[in-house]
Amino acid sequence: ATPxxxxxxxxxxxxxxxxxxxAESLELGSKINAVVLDKTGTITEGKPTVTDSLWxxxxxxxxxxxxVLLALESKSEHPLAEAVVNYLTGSGVTPxxxxxFDSLTGQGVTGRYDGKTYLIGNRxxxxxNQVSVPANVDNQVNMWESQAKTVVFFARAGQPxxxxxxxxxxxxxxxxxxxxxxxxxxxxxxxxxGDNARTAAAVAAxxxxxxVQAGVLPADKAHFVxxxxxxxxxxxxxxxxxxxxxxxxxxxxxxAMGRGADxxxxxxxxxxxxxxxxxVPKALTLARxxxxxxx
Ligand code: ADP
Ligand code: MG
Numbered sequence: 001a002t003p004x005x006x007x008x009x010x011x012x013x014x015x016x017x018x019x020x021x022x023a024e025s026l027e028l029g030s031k032i033n034a035v036v037l038d039k040t041g042t043i044t045e046g047k048p049t050v051t052d053s054l055w056x057x058x059x060x061x062x063x064x065x066x067x068v069l070l071a072l073e074s075k076s077e078h079p080l081a082e083a084v085v086n087y088l089t090g091s092g093v094t095p096x097x098x099x100x101f102d103s104l105t106g107q108g109v110t111g112r113y114d115g116k117t118y119l120i121g122n123r124x125x126x127x128x129n130q131v132s133v134p135a136n137v138d139n140q141v142n143m144w145e146s147q148a149k150t151v152v153f154f155a156r157a158g159q160p161x162x163x164x165x166x167x168x169x170x171x172x173x174x175x176x177x178x179x180x181x182x183x184x185x186x187x188x189x190x191x192x193x194g195d196n197a198r199t200a201a202a203v204a205a206x207x208x209x210x211x212v213q214a215g216v217l218p219a220d221k222a223h224f225v226x227x228x229x230x231x232x233x234x235x236x237x238x239x240x241x242x243x244x245x246x247x248x249x250x251x252x253x254x255x256a257m258g259r260g261a262d263x264x265x266x267x268x269x270x271x272x273x274x275x276x277x278x279x280v281p282k283a284l285t286l287a288r289x290x291x292x293x294x295x
Contacts (some may be wrong), residue, residue, distance in 0.1 A: 236284070
């Protein structure tokens with residue numbers, strides 16, 4: 001049944017840029033006691049830019065390696081790849097011709113050039129390709145990560161790392177307030193990310209989130225939501241990307257952030273058109289008020 005109250009609730013939501021797909025989302029929305037926020041594109045703006053780089057090679061080799069790096073990231077659809085592409089094309093680099101391009105979810109990308117395998121991605125991709133990171137480089141990485149930056153590693157399989165790039169993605173100005181509003185209502189707030197633990201912790205600290213799951217693959221994001229449900233939580237998941245679709249589908253209430261990937265918008269049963277994260281507590285308040293009117 002769809003009483004008038006639900007219609008009114010849906011109408012009020014639309015006025016505040018909250019699009020509600022069905023009555024059930026409002027019903028469940030009134031019972032939410034855990035909110036899971038994706039990091040990239042949800043807590044952050046999803047507009048990453050390269051802020052620092054460190055090359056660990058003879059300067060004579062840099063130009064051709066930059067071309068290989070550009071070729072790799074040009075073939076990736078990841079937002080981090082776009083940041084690297086903008087950074088390199090901005091300084092006039094043109095892409096090399098790659099063979100055997102491969103994209104590894106949650107890790108990065110690989111490709112072959114001149115008979116050798118090159119890769120760009122995170123530590124787990126390095127480990128799989130026997131790439132070592134010297135201790136002094138590791139220190140630099142840790143420093144950048146503590147500043148909430150994501151560090152990506154460029155390397156040739158079986159060789160020491162060639163370069164590291166630090167990428168910053170600004171935290172949405174509304175994030176801290178949104179988290180505080182949720183917590184004030186006794187809602188537990190979690191952050192999920194495929195990014196590394198140190199960067200994740202730095203972002204979480206800036207917005208007041210204590211519960212963080214880092215290095216999480218897309219399927220594991222859904223699994224995490226399911227675990228919370230098993231422990232008796234009614235869960236709202238807020239995400240933006242392809243990565244988040246399984247978790248959005250698993251959650252009791254799913255919210256896609258404005259201008260998210262089409263798949264996230266398809267799966268989610270509430271769409272937050274504005275990029276203001278306080279729409280999350282607003283949507284839950286709307287649900288509570290609507291349900292109170294019904295009873
Ligand atoms: P998130 O959940 O934060 O959106 P992903 O699961 O998409 O993160 O990616 C996890 C990590 O894999 C990234 O933080 C990055 O270190 C690495 N990665 C994935 N794709 C790329 C790429 N194209 N270039 C560099 N690094 C990448
Ligand atoms: Mg994301």
